[in-house]
Amino acid sequence: MPRNEDNARDEHFWQTVARRYDVEPGPINLENGYFGRMTHRVMEAYQRNIDFINRSNSVHVRQHFDQIGIADIRADLAELMGVSDQAITFSQNATASLQALIRNYNRLQPGDQVLYSDLEYETVKSALNWLERYRGVQVIRIEHAHPASYETLLASYQEAFVRYPRLKLMALTHVTHRTGLVMPVQAIVEMATEHGVDVILDGAHALGQLEFDLPTLGVAFAGFNLQKWIGSPLSLGVTYIAPERLADIDPDMGETHFPLTDIRSRTPHSTPNIPALMTLPTVFAEHRELGGAAGKGARLAYLRNLWVSEARAMPGIEVLTPDDPRLYGAITSLRFTRQADQQRMAERLLNEYNLFTVARSGSACGPCIRVTPGLTTSAQDIDQLIKALAELGG
Incomplete structure (x- = not known):
């Protein structure tokens, strides 16, 4: 079961996990912080x-x-x-x-x-x-x-x-x-x-x-x-x-x-x-079968680090969340520094790259775009985000 960083990188295992969920065709969901999905087994029990x-x-x-x-x-x-x-x-x-x-x-x-x-x-x-x-x-x-x-x-x-x-x-x-x-x-x-x-x-x-x-x-x-x-x-x-x-x-x-x-x-x-x-x-x-918070957290942090490690070096992109492992989990926010309207950039991510994110404001560090992978997110999905940031940030 996924209880450490090695398992977090196991795309084959997480593909089997993703198959526990139904996912509606459409945009790649990188706004998994709103609420979570239920697995097939949970959905059936609920019904x-x-x-x-x-x-x-x-x-x-x-x-x-x-x-x-x-x-x-x-x-x-x-x-x-x-x-x-x-x-x-x-x-x-x-x-x-x-x-x-x-x-x-x-x-x-x-x-x-x-x-x-x-x-x-x-x-x-x-x-x-x-x-x-x-x-x-x-x-x-x-x-x-x-x-x-x-x-x-x-x-x-x-x-x-x-x-x-x-x-x-x-x-x-x-x-x-x-x-x-x-x-x-x-x-x-x-x-x-x-x-x-x-x-x-x-x-x-x-x-x-x-x-x-x-x-x-x-x-x-x-x-x-x-x-x-x-x-x-x-x-x-x-x-x-x-x-x-x-x-x-x-x-x-x-x-x-x-x-x-x-x-x-x-x-x-x-x-x-x-x-x-x-x-x-x-x-x-x-939850326990998926390794509890340890297993889920390791996978989510791994996906987060995949895109953040690339975005840190991109012109026109500011990652707002620190890389101190004590200070981050699944959610990390970014800002397009050459664009004033972050909501518009979230819309461009959706319309041009099929990536669903959410704009946020209210913190002293200013408007941002929140990126939250989930348990159905693949490394390939993150590659699409990296490509989008590189092209839109320039």
Whole structure:
């Protein structure tokens, strides 16, 4: 199974992996960061579960799923994540998890400060701005130096912690959705803890492609997606709260379906996508068969490095994501330096080279084009990208 760099280069193996997925004819998809594909096996299980729940309706759900099924699935996910099942609960997606954590964090007083950087997801920024309006806190906004390095990223936060002594809470994205920069989470959390600052981690792009251990990272609060690199049906995310910190997050809007000691009270209670949840054991089995985050991550980093190693030397192309292996994963962004409109260049990649990418803006380093290979991406697809960049960058 693909667990190291040698296996990551094995095109024959990854062709067999690609055959587990249906791919619609059309452009080469280099925007796999939006959401992931399900394998044939997962799709078939999902359809069976939709059919079954539609037939059995509440009889099965009330008698089995609500009592036993969901508990077993939750325990399976906890094992995969290396945490207690009492520390996690399901949500619609990472955004829903992060919004619930932010709005229900109860340790803020008027006049306290909260922090985010230019690289956070827009919904996370707006949630922290909401705290300013409704909780009377001050929002501190910082920008990271470009080009970024491990040292400059740590320096940005160290400076903020010293300059703003009333900081109590900050958002931190593990893998930034704009440039793909992987933040040095453990080191930042250690500094934050020394200054009495809690961290809410946005792990939307991390779970499934990066190897990490939440207790080692020191993170107490986090939100994740199962629908990106884990490969679940859409509509599934995870909320994580370290058990010893559960009291610092209030039940969501007075939620009473679960006891105060149960993390499930910290998210809205509603009827979930039951067939999708029932499909998760198959999803987790497939994820493990592909080598888990180690196997997937090695392959994605290999594909990333194929095009980045060429693009670094190209005139008219700037690669925005560092080559420090601690600071990148699948996603890496670039800019056509001789062109002002990056959206137009993304359109040219599509129309002239059959390559689907996405333009991004909002970070201090400026507009860019995000390139994200996936598990169905081949080295040949990357060769097409290299050819396009060489011709359009000149």
